[in-house]
Amino acid sequence: MRKFTADIGEEDFGKEVELYGWVHEVRDLGGLVFIVLRDREGFAQITLPKKVVDRELFKRARKIRRESVIRVVGEVKPEEKAPNGFEIIPREIEVLNEADAPLPLEVTEKVPAELDTRLDNRFMDLRKPRVQAIFRIRHVAIQAIREYFDRHGFIEVHTPKIVSTATEGGTELFPITYFEREAFLNQSPQLYKQTLMAAGFERVLEIGPIFRAEEHNTIRHLNEAVSVDIEVSFTDHEGVMRYLEELVKEVYEKINERCERYLEWLNLKLEVPETPFERLKYDEAVEIARKKGEEIVWGDDLSTAALKLIAEDYSGYYFIVDWPTESKPFYAMPYEEEPEISKTFDLMKGWLEIASGAQRIHQYDLLVRRISEQGLAPESFGFYLQAFRYGMPPHAGWGMGLDRLMMAILGLQNIREAVLFPRDRQRLVP
């Protein structure tokens, strides 16, 4: 019976199992050969005592190259010194695909490799349990996100990635040649998810790629990222902030429940953050950074330097709220009584921005004015503006970087570690 290594337990002692995996190590002690088989879930020790196993099998086994793909059929025996307390005495070892030598990258991690080398050989790098664990936990994070929003009546949607209009003006767009016309890769589903509010969907979720032609190369930016986007009608910024903090907490809880093994591979213990997250006003954040010597012009975005100073006091999850209206996109709703600040928020973990959201403007006239004030042309937002004229409900929403969230949860030093095949200015392959 085919099993994953991690599924073998005492109930299998004395029985025959079938394993598929990679040759992690071969140790040849003369009269005894050990093969460590690695599969998606862990390791198994295949033990070949010369006097016990088939002579032909023994001869072949000692010569199998590392990282070859094998199928093993054999009996499970208790063995205290082996990983997970068992070993397999093989009746059969079939080499399904032999690996070349030397290997372009070591899976055993005896020699640490640079991130660039790792990414160049990502298919080998991903075989390391420590790296594999990141994507198993990411999978559970995605599960948790979907479960949360299913429970809250959200509709999952797919909006187009090829678009004719820039979401937030013409910056940071990748142009594409679309038959005879110029088009762009979408920077965010913003305009579409708002349009779906006019269409009466009321609560939508999209998890999909976004594209930003940012030129800077940092540890937290990529040119292609995965964004978790929601939009909700008949609520305000506070309403969607509550969804966000509850969601983050639940992602932690489900990872703890479902990823024990993978957290162990990463040697990580996750502490579930407490909700509600603290709300720090933009003005207060500015004050903190200024007191520590950073010069900030009121109305500007907060620089990385400023955020790092603020993070000295706020190391966990917190919101920075009530941003200057001019620092946020045109669709952010200004406070009625104080229109220079807006019903906006960023979710932070320390100095890392995880998500950004707002109550949106739902009034046509105000929206047109705000587009103009930001130096954009209302004419280029035709279909979007049209949706505000015939019954657009009040609404709010946010976009969260999934890769950023994984960085924050797992304490990764570089966003590239949270992405299978990252895209930056230099990297287009693999």
Place this chain on the structure above:
Amino acid sequence: MRKFTADIGEEDFGKEVELYGWVHEVRDLGGLVFIVLRDREGFAQITLPKKVVDRELFKRARKIRRESVIRVVGEVKPEEKAPNGFEIIPREIEVLNEADAPLPLEVTEKVPAELDTRLDNRFMDLRKPRVQAIFRIRHVAIQAIREYFDRHGFIEVHTPKIVSTATEGGTELFPITYFEREAFLNQSPQLYKQTLMAAGFERVLEIGPIFRAEEHNTIRHLNEAVSVDIEVSFTDHEGVMRYLEELVKEVYEKINERCERYLEWLNLKLEVPETPFERLKYDEAVEIARKKGEEIVWGDDLSTAALKLIAEDYSGYYFIVDWPTESKPFYAMPYEEEPEISKTFDLMKGWLEIASGAQRIHQYDLLVRRISEQGLAPESFGFYLQAFRYGMPPHAGWGMGLDRLMMAILGLQNIREAVLFPRDRQRLVP
């Protein structure tokens, strides 16, 4: 208490509820005004008898323009003649956003509109219960797909959409300007999901956009589509065909379980298809079409005309299997004993292709040869080929068009009806 219209029942009679929605209709009978409120889940009749409700409220209510967004607070009363057997006597009606008049498209469907007009005004078109229903059912189809693959140990992944290599040669690619270089939008996650087999993921699922610069304009092609892709190690084409037929069946079952209301809006009853689906060999399919007068060169793909003839005999779900090797992409595994045919399959519903898959070649030398034989340059598949040299397991997989599946399930006449904001050669907006 805030409720959706569909959640109001006998238990609410005599109680006050809060509803949010759109003004579907206003009927003014002089001493009595009816407002039909529409929300995501259905309709509610708001009844204003002049003698009962507040005078000011009555005056305002009769003038509210259709498709305006309103909030209603009022008492629920049984009323046999109203939809769902109740009416609301309002204490308060707040207009949250007034709609302009005339409307660009009717939501009441009293006048049928052309598809192009509907898509131009998609935010209005989507308000129609019959259109809304398609996307509610699509949501449940996505849920069902994820639940199925979660249960079978699949890992959900996101692979890059900006790539340097064409998946299946240089045709049908959208070029993009990626900083100083040329890059492309990915036609399919094929090369990446195979790479993840070399990385030991064993079973992966991706649901994401694919991009094809096909010039033809048909009722079943789009230039941007959503693809459901799986790849599985240590199995063959038969193994992944079983996943596919089981999955399709389960999608039907879950739609029937969870979408009663939306199927009703579409006036549709779904019959769950029986599994296993029939396997029709390519040679047999050719024979059927030839007998009906269609000329087919052995080795060619099957034309729409041929498929329509075959569909006269096969109207439900079935597989066409064992395609000529030359008719399929280079990564399809030829049969060992008969290499001119391959371990490939298409899932069909009548004449509509829903999915396409194969056991893949996992041997480096054979793969290089097949790339060359198809007139492509192995050098341009650098990172992909590298993954085959150091322990690539045997594997198989398929890609399914989610939009096509929805067309098949709901009997839609045009794929554009299954997509929120479709992209074709002419349509880039909205």
